[in-house]
Amino acid sequence: MQLYSRSAGSGLPVVLLHAFPLSSAMWLAQREGLASACRVITPDLRGFGGTLLGGDEPSIDLMADDVAGLLDREGVDRAVIGGLSMGGYVAMALCRRHPDRVRGLILADTKAQADPEPARANRERIAAAVLEGGTDILVTESLPAMVGATTKERRGMVLGRVRGLVQAAPPAAVAWAQRAMAARPDAFGTLRSLTVPALVVVGDEDELSPITDARAMVDAIPRARLAVIEKAGHLSAIEQPEAFNRVVAEFVASLTP
Template sequence: MEKFVLFGGTPIFYIDEGKGAPVVLLHGYLESSLIWDDFASNLKKTNRVIRLDLPGHGLSGVNGEAHTMEYLADAVHYILDLVGVEKCTLVGHSMGGYVTLAFAQKYASRLNNFVLFHSTPNPDTEEKRANRDREIALVEEDKIELIARTNAPMAFARDNRKRFANAIEECIEMYAINEKEGIVALLNGMKIRQDMNEFLASTALPFMFIFGRKDNYISNEMADLLIAKYPQAAVLLLENSGHMGFIEESKVSLEAIQKFVG
């Protein structure tokens, strides 16, 4: 089922399909629910799979100049109430992982567990915030296609780019159709997000890290530091993936998430 609903006056697009233990897939920056198409088509064979276009991207609307991670988590909570899901597993890719952590902090009772897929609990560094400001400037100069053509290949491991050339082109198209206001709202929201390390250290919820060993955004050093810092976490290391493990190593990622969901 595909549907539009209004969340505080903002249109939200979501997809609800399959049967079994509910899993909610949250996309990353510049992406939409479409990024999960192939992954969801397999996961829905064993689970109920819900995915949405987070406000500001895809077919969903924009609400203001900054979409905080808490606001996005509230949108996810609204959808869960609407479709009658009491508890679920949240799987957040990149920015979707930031939303997952905000949701887990606000609505822990609604989760069985959660997965940070190429994502971390760390806030933006000063350097990263400066980079986001530069990206906002490019967006305001109507250079969204340039951003898309730069970011899409970077999301894949260098030695996977030829093999996934079609997927990269699909990402470029997906990224480039986002509205200027939505991109800016999400960049502003990521800039001001909380440091979630204290929360992650204290939560009783089971959680899982999935890291790509060829990720251009999360270094091996950072991944190893987080794995050591949170020994309670389940961990999947994708040896041949960049930042898109659910595409680059879809089978092993799918099996790990199915096992984690239980």
């Protein structure tokens, strides 16, 4: 699958993979704020934004292979691979399937463990509901947990922007991605075998992938450091873009000789 992507800047390539059920539009502040520090590449994962869904079985591994294909088309041998939430799952799968393409890893507001059975069942319930009735269920059920308390209280424009991105998600892509995430394997073995540096980022108000999940990943990765973004929830890159960009820029600088 050929991924549609937006790029900005020059230098060390940094691929940023978006959260569910958003698109590369979520990385606007990163394309603007990090362009002076690196070459920011932000693809739409299959089915979202400008990328077609295709007819393949749902699979995070397939999404990772899509990203490897994008690197080929962009002429990039190795890149820093970053992902937030679902994008983090794809980034970890890329590390397992294409480790030679990874120069560094950024995992933001995500987790390495596989879904327990109740979570898998809930993903299937939402997938079926979206295919039947559209994305309204995401706005009522998923959106409240996607941003932190501070954003809900003080950042009406940010909340409105996230709501718009959620509502724009195609139902077929939402269902496909839910089923792909439900089937993903545990990634701790992949993290323990990493040979590249990693940055783990988490919002201190993240309810979906809390700080305990971030610390578990840091403990598993041989060369990792943790950055906690204050007053941010699950979408830390959107909720606190300046703080997010600062820790990413520092990490990228540490990789550049």
